[in-house]
Amino acid sequence: MQRVKDQQHSRSTKPATIHASAQSGDLPAVQRRLRDQPSLINDRNPVMANTPLHVAAGHNRVEVVKFLLNFSGPETVELEAKNMYGETALHMAAKNGCNEAAGLLLSHGAFTEAKANNGMTPLHLSVWHSLRAEDSSTVVTLLEHNADCSAKDNEGMTPLNHLSQGSGNEKLQALLKSYLEQQRKVRAIEACSGTKAKMDELEKELSNLVGLHELKLQLRKWAKGMLLDERRRALGLRVGTRRPPHMAFLGNPGTGKTMVARILGKLLFMVGILPTDKVTEVQRTDLVGEFVGHTGPKTRRVIKEAEGGILFVDEAYRLIPMQKSDDKDYGLEALEEIMSVMDNGKVVVIFAGYSEPMKRVISSNEGFCRRVTKFFTFDDFTTEDLANILHLKMNNQTEGSLLYGFKLHPLCTVKAMATLIETETTKKQRKEMNGGMVDPLLVNAREYLDLRLSFDCMDTDELLTITLEDLQGGIRLLSQ
Incomplete structure (x- = not known):
């Protein structure tokens, strides 16, 4: 009998777990446990997989939360640790209206947009x-x-959507609507500045293109339309x-x-x-197999990439073969594989080649012109x-290039x-x-410069300057 009483007494005096101490707000007990076993800082309880920070925050034990957040042992607190429901301490x-604890977590950088398993x-x-406690x-x-x-959560509901289904807290609804409108305005301003930066980046890229005025105009139109859509969405508009x-790019090489x-x-x-x-660049050899049954899988791998x-x-x-044959050309099979995925929106296809031969491709498949709507x-x-191209190249040499x-x-x-x-x-x-x-x-011109200079040349400017004579020699070498 005495042994039973001793065992019962032993169980009753057994130290509380760190989670129990955090829940009750027993700061000294939490401090003792972490001093003896620092690894308990992020220990998960067996039922909900909550850490001590989860428990303290959920019961508004502010002093315990503060201590855990500032703990500087061999391990530190995991601010964004998630329990079995995907919930963080915030x-x-x-969900328990623990405002002081929430404020502490936020001041230490807790992520406001963390999503639980339900979104x-x-x-x-x-x-x-x-809605339950009338405390906002x-x-x-x-x-x-x-x-x-x-x-939005997993059901597509915003916080305001949930509130509108509740008991009708007009004051809180007005508050959320007010902040929502402010956030939309801020995003619109950010989108506006971002739009200009993106257009400037595009213009910088286009400045390296010589000629192609019609295509540049089309690129600018696309960019402006898509960036305006970006701004519309930032304002909360659904478009x-x-x-x-x-597309098809028609023209000679170079x-x-x-x-x-x-x-x-x-x-x-x-x-x-x-x-x-x-941009995945391919030619016929990358798509077409040598034997029956090889082309389809080969083309599908390229498309997937x-x-x-x-x-x-x-x-x-x-x-597309130049002349019709009784045997099906494997190139046609490759084209059909490409055409079959052009409506799924996962890849943009550009067909390129000489203008005249490309007519064979255009006429080879009745769905080609329905899918390929832009010809340049x-x-x-x-x-x-x-x-002009020569000048652009000389003015934009990178450190790894031969003419740097x-x-x-x-x-x-x-x-x-x-x-x-x-x-x-x-x-x-x-x-x-x-x-x-x-x-x-240009490579030939540099070689001509090297040939023209003597080893006695000490003029640093002359050693690095390509002249008309060098360029003329470079062109003649090209012709040979």
């Missing part, structure tokens, strides 16, 4: 508490810390999501088709239409265009360069190479 304080934020839960102090505290009034059109595709990728990512700015960005199919006309012609560059550190002689004006290109190249050569001639021309 959720616990909010509710602390503001959702504080509104529910205010925690709602006010959260709003003062910019809690999002437009946040349909634009789906970027699939006219800037790939460069424009990369700029377009940046634009669509910048305004949130595409989740990435990647391109999802979220742009699939740029260069020399797309090579997918990339004209051959004039000699003045080529001279070099400059053009003042006599190498755009007009002088245009005349030189006109004189030293043929029309056929310019048509076949277009902008593709500029890089090898």
